[in-house]
Amino acid sequence: MTFTPLRLRAIGGESEKALFVNDAGRFFLGSSAFLDRMDLEQLSAGDLAFLRAGGHVVERGDALGAAAHARGVADRIARAGPLDYLILVPTLRCNLSCSYCQVSRVNENQGGHDWSDDTLHAVLALLDRLDAAHVKIEFQGGEPTLRPDLIRAVIDRCGRFERAEFVICTNLQRVDDEILALFDRPDVFVSTSLDGDLSTHTRNRTGTAEATSAFLGNLRMLAERHGPTKVSALPTIDPNNPPDIDALLDAYVDLGIDSVFLRPINYQGFARKRHAASREQGDGWRGYYESFVRRIIERNWADRGRVLEETYLSIALRRIFQPGSERHVDLRNPNPMGIDYVVIDHDGAVYPTDEARMLARSGVVDLSIGNVAEGWGGPTFDLLNANSTNQFDPDCKRCAYQPFCGRDLVDDLARYGRIDIQRRETAFCRRHLHLFDLAFRLVYSDDDAIRYSLARWLRLPGEPAAFGQRLA
Amino acid sequence: MIPLMRPALADAEGPYVTRLRTSRIGTASDDAILIEGADDGSVFSGRLGLVVIDGVRAEDLDGDIVLVDPRRGRVERLLRVGSTTNTLLVTERCDQLCVMCSQPPKKTHVDRFDLLEEACRLAPDGMLIGISGGEPTLYKERLLTLIERTLAARPDLGFHVLTNAQHFEASDVARLGRSAYRRVSWGIPLYASEAALHDNIVGKEGAFAKLEEGLAHLAMAGARVELRTVVLSDNIDAFPALAGYVAARLRFVEAWSIMQLEHIGFARNRWEQLFFDHVQRFGPIAEALNRALLHGVRAQLFNFPRCTVPAAYRRLAIASISDWKRKFAPACLRCGERSACSGFFEWHPDEQAALAVQPL
Numbered sequence: 109m110t111f112t113p114l115r116l117r118a119i120g121g122e123s124e125k126a127l128f129v130n131d132a133g134r135f136f137l138g139s140s141a142f143l144d145r146m147d148l149e150q151l152s153a154g155d156l157a158f159l160r161a162g163g164h165v166v167e168r169g170d171a172l173g174a175a176a177h178a179r180g181v182a183d184r185i186a187r188a189g190p191l192d193y194l195i196l197v198p199t200l201r202c203n204l205s206c207s208y209c210q211v212s213r214v215n216e217n218q219g220g221h222d223w224s225d226d227t228l229h230a231v232l233a234l235l236d237r238l239d240a241a242h243v244k245i246e247f248q249g250g251e252p253t254l255r256p257d258l259i260r261a262v263i264d265r266c267g268r269f270e271r272a273e274f275v276i277c278t279n280l281q282r283v284d285d286e287i288l289a290l291f292d293r294p295d296v297f298v299s300t301s302l303d304g305d306l307s308t309h310t311r312n313r314t315g316t317a318e319a320t321s322a323f324l325g326n327l328r329m330l331a332e333r334h335g336p337t338k339v340s341a342l343p344t345i346d347p348n349n350p351p352d353i354d355a356l357l358d359a360y361v362d363l364g365i366d367s368v369f370l371r372p373i374n375y376q377g378f379a380r381k382r383h384a385a386s387r388e389q390g391d392g393w394r395g396y397y398e399s400f401v402r403r404i405i406e407r408n409w410a411d412r413g414r415v416l417e418e419t420y421l422s423i424a425l426r427r428i429f430q431p432g433s434e435r436h437v438d439l440r441n442p443n444p445m446g447i448d449y450v451v452i453d454h455d456g457a458v459y460p461t462d463e464a465r466m467l468a469r470s471g472v473v474d475l476s477i478g479n480v481a482e483g484w485g486g487p488t489f490d491l492l493n494a495n496s497t498n499q500f501d502p503d504c505k506r507c508a509y510q511p512f513c514g515r516d517l518v519d520d521l522a523r524y525g526r527i528d529i530q531r532r533e534t535a536f537c538r539r540h541l542h543l544f545d546l547a548f549r550l551v552y553s554d555d556d557a558i559r560y561s562l563a564r565w566l567r568l569p570g571e572p573a574a575f576g577q578r579l580a
Numbered sequence: 581m582i583p584l585m586r587p588a589l590a591d592a593e594g595p596y597v598t599r600l601r602t603s604r605i606g607t608a609s610d611d612a613i614l615i616e617g618a619d620d621g622s623v624f625s626g627r628l629g630l631v632v633i634d635g636v637r638a639e640d641l642d643g644d645i646v647l648v649d650p651r652r653g654r655v656e657r658l659l660r661v662g663s664t665t666n667t668l669l670v671t672e673r674c675d676q677l678c679v680m681c682s683q684p685p686k687k688t689h690v691d692r693f694d695l696l697e698e699a700c701r702l703a704p705d706g707m708l709i710g711i712s713g714g715e716p717t718l719y720k721e722r723l724l725t726l727i728e729r730t731l732a733a734r735p736d737l738g739f740h741v742l743t744n745a746q747h748f749e750a751s752d753v754a755r756l757g758r759s760a761y762r763r764v765s766w767g768i769p770l771y772a773s774e775a776a777l778h779d780n781i782v783g784k785e786g787a788f789a790k791l792e793e794g795l796a797h798l799a800m801a802g803a804r805v806e807l808r809t810v811v812l813s814d815n816i817d818a819f820p821a822l823a824g825y826v827a828a829r830l831r832f833v834e835a836w837s838i839m840q841l842e843h844i845g846f847a848r849n850r851w852e853q854l855f856f857d858h859v860q861r862f863g864p865i866a867e868a869l870n871r872a873l874l875h876g877v878r879a880q881l882f883n884f885p886r887c888t889v890p891a892a893y894r895r896l897a898i899a900s901i902s903d904w905k906r907k908f909a910p911a912c913l914r915c916g917e918r919s920a921c922s923g924f925f926e927w928h929p930d931e932q933a934a935l936a937v938q939p940l
């Protein structure tokens with residue numbers, strides 16, 4: 109008999125019990141009595157049958173059990189395919205100046221911060237070389253709609269792909285006919301920021317009520333013109349001054365948007381200067397996040413016609429139960445850099461992630477791995493990739509959440525200037541410990557409202573008898 | 581019902597495979613071309629002489645790959661161009677005897693692998709070819725050779741093989757892991773997670789243990805597996821446990837098809853004893869679906885008319901019955917979900933079908 113390595117975590121609320129997780133991410137909640145039996149090596153026949161059935165024990169001669177475990181572990185390892193996701197920054201210029209701008213934008217009329225002809229040609233040549241049948245291209249900025257001609261040039265070049273999807277990340281301040289023609293394409297999606305009610309959004313972003321209503325007018329127009337799937341919106345939350353939860357939710361629901369990706373201010377770009385407190389996500393943020401989740405559970409239960417979700421929690425739940433079902437490049441393990449997606453900046457420099465681009469702009473550390481004309485690779489690239497897994501980290505190795513969690517080198521560099529800081533001491537780790545603790549408390553809840561929301565977030569037709577198994 | 585076997589007369593001595601064409605445009609040397617057609621029969625002429633086929637209009641045969649069998653006086657339409665489901669029967673022998681078998685096995689085996697391989701080579705572009713039996717892997721070497729040779733010549737094709745998976749050995753793992761096998765999926769029946777119950781249903785002691793071994797080999801080869809479970813009165817209450825088993829041990833499968841019983845073969849005479857009416861009690865199936873889907877196993881319902889499934893689960897009930905053996909009840913005419921619905925097997929009793937439907 110061989111135990112698959114099990115890791116434990118006491119999950120709050122039921123402190124006498126521990127969550128047991130193996131390398132394949134299979135888990136159960138064991139009682140303290142079971143812990144004692146394990147400790148004394150006095151497992152009952154029932155214990156063994158339970159452990160065997162759940163894949164926590166593989167007996168000699170059980171070829172299928174061994175194969176299932178091997179496949180299960182393999183399923184937890186992210187594989188990066190060919191390059192098929194590009195984040196393009198055609199210009200760094202912007203017509204707003206948000207208090208926490210993450211990209212160190214420049215003023216609208218400042219020259220020299222747009223793609224040159226050479227950069228454009230190199231981007232188009234790169235598109236011609238891509239191996240993938242499906243591509244996703246995201247336009248970031250600055251404000252990319254200041255250069256609709258460049259967006260068009262890229263889109264026009266993608267005709268040869270079986271499927272190409274474009275996301276334009278825009279502040280929706282100005283939508284003229286030329287830009288609207290782009291938005292009207294069925295393969296173009298719009299992503300924007302909506303920080304909550306009018307006053308919060310004005311305070312954080314636009315500065316004036318008129319500018320906010322211009323933005324809201326455009327957002328509403330797009331949602332009405334093309335339905336809610338056309339637009340996604342993200343709020344950026346200032347944990348020290350968070351918006352009222354219901355007001356925030358209403359602002360989204362009003363537009364027909366049911367998924368809200370709650371993000372705290374990122375410690376990058378100008379945010380470093382203006383929001384020094386954002387270096388660590390404290391209890392304030394975590395408390396707000398949890399109240400937010402509890403509130404959408406209540407609202408979902410009260411109104412069954414509409415399923416609200418917090419996007420990142422849904423991603424975490426799918427990572428727990430359904431490895432391989434989603435591809436979120438910010439939460440995966442290993443998290444290869446510069447392989448299946450890259451960022452191409454306004455000057456043609458190539459970065460492994462958008463945050464890496466911001467770090468370079470704010471002068472913290474230059475993580476550019478090459479440029480679009482000559483290609484990328486080299487020592488920075490190799491160094492990043494050599495450290496892109498959580499698998500051998502001394503803390504993660506002992507952590508029950510390792511199979512579900514990820515690795516974010518750039519976040520570590522942004523906050524601490526190094527990647528070898530003890531994992532448990534990082535904001536990334538604290539955020540994810542909290543996230544998975546919360547997720548497992550929900551998984552083991554008997555509350556009907558919670559079970560209902562969980563099932564919807566996991567895209568199930570009904571509620572299973574139990575989301576997680578228990579061993580008494 | 582579309583007839584797959586037709587009476588025919590042919591010049592040739594022995595059986596051969598040819599493609600029927602109604603026009604000369606773009607024909608190849610293996611084709612037999614229409615020279616005379618009427619509503620009740622047609623004459624085609626090819627490399628091996630004339631073949632006269634009864635009772636089908638020539639235009640319905642255009643492009644079909646057929647097996648002409650002069651001695652038995654018939655043609656078999658092996659691969660039909662317009663159809664999404666074409667199945668080649670490679671043997672009628674089987675080493676199990678399932679209580680509900682839809683195609684009861686025979687003792688004798690007629691080896692047609694060479695002819696079937698020829699048919700595969702003539703298949704239309706990109707076709708997915710089904711292989712069934714009997715138990716195809718009783719002739720494992722012949723079968724794998726057919727698959728490998730066909731895919732080497734025609735990498736655009738794909739295969740779906742129905743097998744009890746009990747004949748794969750550790751020594752097959754490397755072979756089944758080769759890249760050509762990315763185009764092959766294996767449809768494998770599993771009726772319960774409790775060995776005795778499964779063995780009982782398939783009429784073979786030790787079947788479950790052998791099946792687990794076979795599945796382990798397929799898992800290690802990275803093979804594509806579609807698991808199949810027929811709903812029976814005997815195993816209905818074992819469904820939730822089976823779903824737990826699938827989620828824990830067989831999460832690697834591409835799909836888990838939960839199938840309602842076919843009113844044919846052994847099941848026809850044992851209907852009362854075997855059939856479980858999910859309309860009366862959907863609970864065990866719902867629990868199985870939720871458990872499997874929770875763990876990312878793509879569970880789906882085969883042969884479940886959509887109106888017989890609770891609304892939340894309806895998207896899982898797919899149009900699983902092949903065109904040539906599917907029928908609908910009269911009331912289905914006014915149903916909005918007909919194109920997505922499995923309908924009924926041609927051999928399903930009409931009265932039962934008429935009673936079951938609730939047009940959506």
Ligand code: SF4
Binds near residue numbers: 508509511532537540
């Ligand atoms: S980062 Fe923290 S939560 Fe994530 S696996 Fe490592 S120790 Fe666990």
Ligand code: SF4
Binds near residue numbers: 887888937938939940
């Ligand atoms: S009425 Fe007929 S077509 Fe409609 S769901 Fe029922 S069986 Fe299918």
